[in-house]
Amino acid sequence: MKLVNELFFSLIFFIIVSACSQNxxxxxxxxxxxxxxxxxxxxxxxxxxxxxxEGVEFANASNIKIIYxxxxxxxxxxxxxxxxxxELDNVDGIISSDCSSPTIAYGTVAQQKSxxxxxxxxxxxxxxxxxxxxxxxxxxxxxxxxxxxxxxxKQGWKNLAILYQDNDAGRGYAAETKKNYQGTIxxxxxxxxxxxxxxxxxxxxxxxxxxxxxxxxxQGDDGAVILKQIKEAGIKSPLLTSGxxxxxxxxxxxxxxxxGLYTTVGMYESxxxxxxxxxxxxxxEQTGKNGAYFxxxxxxxxxxxxxxxxxxxxxxxxxxxQLANTKLYEGAxxxxxxxxxxxxxxxxxxxxxxxxxxxxxxx
Amino acid sequence: xxxxxxxxxxxGLIAGAIYALVAAGxxxxxxxMKFMHFAHGGVxxxxxxxxxxxxQWFSPVPAILLALVTTVLFGVFMDWSVYKQLRKRHASNAxxxxxxxxxxxxxxxxxxxxxxxxxxxxxxxxxxxxxxxxGARITLIQVVIIATSALLFGLLYYLMKCTRLGxxxxxxxxxxxxxxxxxxxxxxxYLATFILGxxxxxxxxxxxxxxxxLYPSMGLSLVIKGFTGAVIGGVTSVHGSIxxxxxxxxxxxxxxxxxxxxxxxxxxxxxxxxxxxxxxxGILGKRFERG
Numbered sequence: 002m003k004l005v006n007e008l009f010f011s012l013i014f015f016i017i018v019s020a021c022s023q024n025x026x027x028x029x030x031x032x033x034x035x036x037x038x039x040x041x042x043x044x045x046x047x048x049x050x051x052x053x054x055e056g057v058e059f060a061n062a063s064n065i066k067i068i069y070x071x072x073x074x075x076x077x078x079x080x081x082x083x084x085x086x087x088e089l090d091n092v093d094g095i096i097s098s099d100c101s102s103p104t105i106a107y108g109t110v111a112q113q114k115s116x117x118x119x120x121x122x123x124x125x126x127x128x129x130x131x132x133x134x135x136x137x138x139x140x141x142x143x144x145x146x147x148x149x150x151x152x153x154x155k156q157g158w159k160n161l162a163i164l165y166q167d168n169d170a171g172r173g174y175a176a177e178t179k180k181n182y183q184g185t186i187x188x189x190x191x192x193x194x195x196x197x198x199x200x201x202x203x204x205x206x207x208x209x210x211x212x213x214x215x216x217x218x219x220q221g222d223d224g225a226v227i228l229k230q231i232k233e234a235g236i237k238s239p240l241l242t243s244g245x246x247x248x249x250x251x252x253x254x255x256x257x258x259x260x261g262l263y264t265t266v267g268m269y270e271s272x273x274x275x276x277x278x279x280x281x282x283x284x285x286e287q288t289g290k291n292g293a294y295f296x297x298x299x300x301x302x303x304x305x306x307x308x309x310x311x312x313x314x315x316x317x318x319x320x321x322x323q324l325a326n327t328k329l330y331e332g333a334x335x336x337x338x339x340x341x342x343x344x345x346x347x348x349x350x351x352x353x354x355x356x357x358x359x360x361x362x363x364x
Numbered sequence: 365x366x367x368x369x370x371x372x373x374x375x376g377l378i379a380g381a382i383y384a385l386v387a388a389g390x391x392x393x394x395x396x397m398k399f400m401h402f403a404h405g406g407v408x409x410x411x412x413x414x415x416x417x418x419x420q421w422f423s424p425v426p427a428i429l430l431a432l433v434t435t436v437l438f439g440v441f442m443d444w445s446v447y448k449q450l451r452k453r454h455a456s457n458a459x460x461x462x463x464x465x466x467x468x469x470x471x472x473x474x475x476x477x478x479x480x481x482x483x484x485x486x487x488x489x490x491x492x493x494x495x496x497x498x499g500a501r502i503t504l505i506q507v508v509i510i511a512t513s514a515l516l517f518g519l520l521y522y523l524m525k526c527t528r529l530g531x532x533x534x535x536x537x538x539x540x541x542x543x544x545x546x547x548x549x550x551x552x553x554y555l556a557t558f559i560l561g562x563x564x565x566x567x568x569x570x571x572x573x574x575x576x577x578l579y580p581s582m583g584l585s586l587v588i589k590g591f592t593g594a595v596i597g598g599v600t601s602v603h604g605s606i607x608x609x610x611x612x613x614x615x616x617x618x619x620x621x622x623x624x625x626x627x628x629x630x631x632x633x634x635x636x637x638x639x640x641x642x643x644x645x646g647i648l649g650k651r652f653e654r655g
Contacts, residue, residue: 043472043473043481043581044580044581047476048481048483051480051481191624191625191626192625192628193626193628198576198577198582198585199375201371201617202621202625202628203620203625205371205372205375205621224483225577232494233492233501235501251483253485254482254484254485255485256485
């Protein structure tokens, strides 16, 4: 009888243990991993945060839970939002659809805490060197600046002037352009975001140096006003800029002042990426909005985390390794493969020109 | 060189006129109500966005009138819903100041929700010819800004100096208690102040919107410049504020011709600190009485 009892209780014990472990396994599978989203959701750079957010929301990645925080494009605010996400919400990864300065601030801490970060919007070259937990899925200012300088060199423009926003991103663009340009830099002017609505004096200074080409490196809302003021000042030099610094909404807001502008262009914007074209169509159909490059990048970042979560769960080191091993991932924004620094490996960028209300690829 | 100097002076005048439009409404409210209405920047931004909204549906004149009326109502609503309630509770100026900053942030975010984060252009501003005066280039909208500013400041001067309303407003601004003894109703004067101040803010917003495009946080940067101009000229004097704003525009634009461009805002704030330390009442203002 004693033996029967022992067998009976052993059976019950195994059933309970087995049920518990099964339940735990089921819980691991059903509890979504948490991903923090950081970007400027308010302020003059909010467009970058909003685009990234739209893409993330469109991804419909049900196995990840996204917690959104507003960095206001400010390193201090971004860092405190990051601390909230990591300390209170215990997120397992970060999608940064943010400006360069806050991304550098919290990216460095994320590296120390071994939290994987996918950078969607920031383009400063400093981000490349933060560490192996930070991955960027857009092309960097290094690639952008080189493309601008190469184009100016090929056109035979001997004197170049630069006007850039004085922040990490703007300085990064300007440095890369200068590094690769073979002619003479005749003027280098900058402005801070707070005074971006009036750059007339900077333009007057540039005009006195009579450059063959003017490179304008702004981000966000200020681009349209700057283009208008360039035309009003009567500057006739060809204008060059980054395609991501001057998104389509800026071109539309600038109206006739954008005529003749050259920008860099990747495969997504030039409709040479089929998955990108399909994404744009689907996004437009469901939201009535145009899928800007940063929307597609937000979508890809969420999908990458979602895909990796099925393998890694909440294991951050595993997530990092899986991200580092990403090869030829066919995202909406393009093909994603990272180099040893976590930078997107991309083909060379092309140049396009805005003429009569449409883009023409010129190189 | 003379054409460059002319261009710099003209740029300074345009910037100054823009700052002055913001500073005038800010200073009017500050002198009568005795608190810093930083949410005036929100009223300015609202003016620009209302014009953007109405210009989608109406031709220019009704769109401008509707935008002006709506902006005035918005400013008056701010006073009625927040400041008036706080005044009833005998809130200090510090509380009103904090409330105004809160209202400024709220307005920016309401615009963000209503209109989105991307930059907007008012369709009326698409055709903007450029003229050359003494070698300096100026656009039609900039001419309109300078002309409208001059006209408004003239009207404001007449209103404040030559009408019963203006005299009553100045009486309340000078001494509220004595003004009441001669039969002036302060509540009505506060309402009139917000109507006038918000109308000035609305016109400023519409003109700036035509000149510079629209983005949700535009009001904050404008009210900072308006406030700086007002302090330089004398925050308790409407005319002093206008003068201060013009000085600010000129000094900023002439200053960065010689200094690196990044110092533009530094010039404005150095000027602000110099006045706060050495002449806090500003060029034409009167000292706030301690009490």
